Structures are given as C-alpha cells and as structure tokens.
Amino acid sequence: AQSVTQLDSQVPVFEEAPVELRCNYSSSVSVYLFWYVQYPNQGLQLLLKYLSGSTLVKGINGFEAEFNKSQTSFHLRKPSVHISDTAEYFCAVSDLRNYGQNFVFGPGTRLSVLP
Template sequence: AQSVTQLDSQVPVFEEAPVELRCNYSSSVSVYLFWYVQYPNQGLQLLLKYLSGSTLVESINGFEAEFNKSQTSFHLRKPSVHISDTAEYFCAVNEFSGGYNKLIFGAGTRLAVHP
C-alpha cells in the first residue's frame, strides 16, 4: 500500500520569502502525484498534479513541484509567498487497485505567511 509523508506539520514564513513544503511517497512504481490546498473552512482544491512527462509542474498562482523518482519526493515550492497563500497543503499519491483510483494523503502542512 502507498503512503505519503509530509515532514513538516507547520511552516511559518514571512511574506515575499521563498518556501518549500516537503513530500515523500513510498512506492517505487509509476505514480500520479497531487498537491491539494485547503483554505479555512473550505474543501480541498487541486493545486497541481504530476501524471507523466516533465518532472517540473506548475500551478497558475506561482507554485511548482518537482517529481524526483530516485528520492521518491514531490516537494512543493514557491519563490515568493503572499499572505493569501496561508492555508493547509496536502500531498497525495494515487493507489489504483480493484479497478478504481484512491488517493492516499499525507497529514498536511500548515503554511502560515506573516507580514
């Protein structure tokens, strides 16, 4: 079974500073990887995904993540954060068994951006 580890439960950072949220997954076989963001009192929204092809994927709001197969990592980065990026971020990997796709989530990383 797949598992996802998010090494940091909380990441405080000042506005306009760079940030990296770490994610490692367990499987060495082909995987699809996702980052979801959850703003307060809302559900999860897809931020970006890696399915195949280029190992660097980007979102529309400046986040990017790089798939590293040798390190089984999919860290999320942003060169300059805004107050509005304050949210909880979840890394997920798909597990396909029994004919359907299930997402396995990490425990989440709470990003707190301070002025």
C-alpha cells in the same frame, strides 16, 4: 500500499520569502502525485499534479513542484509567498496499479505567511 509523508506539520514564513513544502511517498508501483490546498472552512482544491512527462510541474497561484523518482519526493515550492497563501497543504498519491484506486493523502502542512 502507498503512503505519503509530509515531514513539516507547520511552516511559518515571511511574506515575499520563498517556501518549500516537502513531500515523500512510498509505493511499489508507478503513481500519480498531487498537491491540494485547503483554506479555512473549505474543501480541498487542486494546486497541481504530476502524471508523466516533465518532472517540473507548474500549478495555480505561482506554485510548482518537482517529481524526483530516485528520492521518491514531490516537493512544492513558491519563490515569493503572499499572505493569501496561508492555508493547509496536502500531498497525495494515487496508485496506477489498481484502476480506480483512491487517493492517499499526507498529514498536511500548515503554511503560515507572516507580514
């Protein structure tokens, strides 16, 4: 079974500073990788996903992530954050082996952008 680790439970950062949210996964088979964002009292919204091809994936709101197979990582980055990026960010993995396999989510990282 696959699992997802997000080492940082909280990341405070000043506005306009760069940010990296870390995600590592474990799986014995190939996977799809995702980053979701959750704003207060909202559901999860997809930021970006890696399915195949280029390891650098660009998503919405200026975020990007890089898939590193050797390090089993999928870190999320943004060069300059805004106050509105304050939210909870979840990394998720979906196992390609089992058709229809569910998404396994990491524990989340709370990003707080400070003025």
